[in-house]
Amino acid sequence: MAVPWKCQRGMIGSSYSVRADAQGDQVSRNTEHLAARGLDPDAIRRRLSQGGDRSYPRSKNEDLHEAAYEGASQAIDVLVEYGADVESLVWEETPLWVAVRRGHRAAVAALLRAGADPWRPIVAGRSAGALALTGPLADLFTGLPAAPVLDSGSVRRQAEADALVARYDNWDTYCGDGEGFAFVADVDEDEAIRRLGLDPASCPLLDEDEYHEIWSEADGDALWLGQPPGGTGVALFTMVSFDPGSDHLWRPLSSPGSAVCISTNMVAPTTVEVWRDGTCIRDFQTMSEPDNDTLAEEWLCRFYDRSDGSASTLALGQALGTLLTGVDMDEDWLFHAPKRLLVVPGNMP
Numbered sequence: 055m056a057v058p059w060k061c062q063r064g065m066i067g068s069s070y071s072v073r074a075d076a077q078g079d080q081v082s083r084n085t086e087h088l089a090a091r092g093l094d095p096d097a098i099r100r101r102l103s104q105g106g107d108r109s110y111p112r113s114k115n116e117d118l119h120e121a122a123y124e125g126a127s128q129a130i131d132v133l134v135e136y137g138a139d140v141e142s143l144v145w146e147e148t149p150l151w152v153a154v155r156r157g158h159r160a161a162v163a164a165l166l167r168a169g170a171d172p173w174r175p176i177v178a179g180r181s182a183g184a185l186a187l188t189g190p191l192a193d194l195f196t197g198l199p200a201a202p203v204l205d206s207g208s209v210r211r212q213a214e215a216d217a218l219v220a221r222y223d224n225w226d227t228y229c230g231d232g233e234g235f236a237f238v239a240d241v242d243e244d245e246a247i248r249r250l251g252l253d254p255a256s257c258p259l260l261d262e263d264e265y266h267e268i269w270s271e272a273d274g275d276a277l278w279l280g281q282p283p284g285g286t287g288v289a290l291f292t293m294v295s296f297d298p299g300s301d302h303l304w305r306p307l308s309s310p311g312s313a314v315c316i317s318t319n320m321v322a323p324t325t326v327e328v329w330r331d332g333t334c335i336r337d338f339q340t341m342s343e344p345d346n347d348t349l350a351e352e353w354l355c356r357f358y359d360r361s362d363g364s365a366s367t368l369a370l371g372q373a374l375g376t377l378l379t380g381v382d383m384d385e386d387w388l389f390h391a392p393k394r395l396l397v398v399p400g401n402m403p
Contacts, residue, residue: 067274096127102136115142122149125158140170141222150182157361223369236315237375280393287381314375340367
């Protein structure tokens with residue numbers, strides 16, 4: 055009988071949902087939370103109508119950003135009424151950019167009513183409106199002046215990326231507590247093994263029971279490697295996540311070609327490395343803020359999305375791996391199908 059994986063999704067790590075009979079308490083908690091953050095609209099009006107409070111720790115513009123972050127649309131209305139600037143920058147972001155990324159519909163609508171520029175470039179030439187047009191807030195932007203029309207190719211690519219993320223996010227097997235996943239383009243199993251300096255004949259086919267029994271005793275990186283059905287590359291899995299900067303693995307595996315590795319951690323954000331032709335071209339934590347180095351495929355996977363119900367960072371990393379390498383992992387195949395055992399000495403030349 056197969057050794058069970060750590061747990062099934064929903065037993066731990068599942069999202070909390072509010073029951074209908076608890077919604078009143080949830081509203082009360084939200085009201086208390088906003089008041090504690092200085093975002094109660096009545097309190098804001100009293101303070102600003104009296105000329106402000108010198109002891110208050112934030113400016114009106116900082117409050118506006120905080121309101122956008124929290125989705126406090128009524129606070130936004132009051133702050134704008136008293137002169138807060140909808141185009142102000144905090145950490146190089148506008149309130150509209152913040153509200154769109156967090157999926158706060160009412161806050162986005164309030165900022166647009168107040169005159170926020172939806173097409174102002176914020177990061178890597180992308181605007182809040184450009185992000186919104188590909189998601190559930192699109193209806194707030196499509197009829198605005200200067201709204202771009204998305205071409206059919208862009209719409210198709212985004213839909214494919216969304217479907218890929220959703221499929222990975224729907225896995226039942228709970229992961230994210232220290233496992234490692236990797237995708238390597240355009241190689242078969244034997245070629246991948248040879249690139250790591252190993253003899254294919256010395257890398258036996260193991261079922262999941264055998265892999266579970268041996269991985270903790272291996273003298274080196276114990277990798278479970280296989281070629282997904284119908285694919286042209288290989289996928290790797292390890293129970294103990296890849297060490298950061300495991301050049302001894304990714305440099306040869308990506309020479310030539312592409313490789314993506316995803317390292318999960320119980321106490322730190324998931325890390326993604328993208329390798330191309332023996333060079334690491336991108337190394338980031340999945341909760342990092344987008345910047346000018348963010349790959350086009352990262353935008354497609356919506357790593358920027360901080361809204362409630364957004365996909366797990368592991369699912370985003372897996373979808374990115376598939377987009378960049380063409381290697382598509384299936385949950386049942388990855389966790390249960392027999393694959394080759396590779397024991398790679400750590401930090402080999």
